[in-house]
Amino acid sequence: MQNDIQAAVGFARAKPEKAAELGALLVSFAELSRAEEGCLGSWISQDADDADLFVFYEMWATKKDLARHLAQPYMKEFLARRMEYLEKDLEVRGLHSADPAPAPAEPADPAEMNQRYLDAYAARDIDAIMSVYAPGASAVWEPGKAVSGAEHREAVAEFLKREPKLSAEVSGSYVVGDTAALVVDWSIEVPGAPEMTGTGRGLDVLRRNAAGEWRYIITNPFGSL
Missing domain, CATH: 3.30.70.100 (Alpha-Beta Plaits)
Known part of the structure; x- marks a missing residue:
């Protein structure tokens, strides 16, 4: 191809x-x-x-x-x-690539993106966090409010200043073609902000791009838009 x-x-x-x-x-x-x-x-x-x-x-x-x-x-x-x-x-x-075209790689398990997301948060790496999202993706930052693009990046950057400790485990993974839905059980601790500390079950949606990579198109820790 x-x-x-x-x-x-x-x-x-x-x-x-x-x-x-x-x-x-x-x-x-x-x-x-x-x-x-x-x-x-x-x-x-x-x-x-x-x-x-x-x-x-x-x-x-x-x-x-x-x-x-x-x-x-x-x-x-x-x-x-x-x-x-x-x-x-x-x-x-x-x-253009000077290497021979590689054999198509097996698609990665979309659930593996959860760990990549966690690793980026633990490293406080804003670029790595944003790289798990597809262009134009949305993140539900508070119930009923989704952000994307520059607004999303700014929200993450501000949140990282609070030194949050995030853990999350995929409890369900559903794949149809190039679209996947993950059910994620999470917990977060935000020093000095008990109102932001807690647990929940979220729903994330991913899509496989032209390069065969899974990327988030929606992350919603509250489970519904």
């Missing part, structure tokens, strides 16, 4: 007086990209010896996903105005 994954690496050299502004823009674009359908990853780096040079790397599941990304209003606006920030134009190189 042909691999349609689209990858690219790019270089952006900022005008010295615009470096900080450009860096902030590129980071915000990467965050927006990661919330788009078909985005398998988007990263921004700054050269260790040259603060004016930024390197970006991104992967998209299909050409259609990449084209949709480039048509986003924020991308079209930036590309039209890019020379306001750049000392010279962007250098972008499309990439």
Whole structure:
């Protein structure tokens, strides 16, 4: 089966007086990209010896996903105005794998994502936590209120400051095609916040993406939306 994954690496050299502004823009674009359908990853780096040079790397599941990304209003606006920030134009190189196509891997058990989620929380790793979610996923943060995208990330970041201790065990797993539902028994302890400490039974929904990876599309510790 042909691999349609689209990858690219790019270089952006900022005008010295615009470096900080450009860096902030590129980071915000990467965050927006990661919330788009078909985005398998988007990263921004700054050269260790040259603060004016930024390197970006991104992967998209299909050409259609990449084209949709480039048509986003924020991308079209930036590309039209890019020379306001750049000392010279962007250098972008499309990439493809030089390795022989691997044999399709057996799909991972979606229930294994529960442990990955717990490990990320225990490490207080915001990027690892967000990586278990599909683009556009929703998390029920309090009964009747679901958040997604940047709002979700901000809520998690604030919650991690409270040093929560989370445990969870999958008590039921139901898979139909590329969709799975997990019933999860959990407990949480939040130092100094007894109102946030407790136990419960939640319902999480996952979907298998184009790369064959399970990702949460809904996490709901309260069991219903």
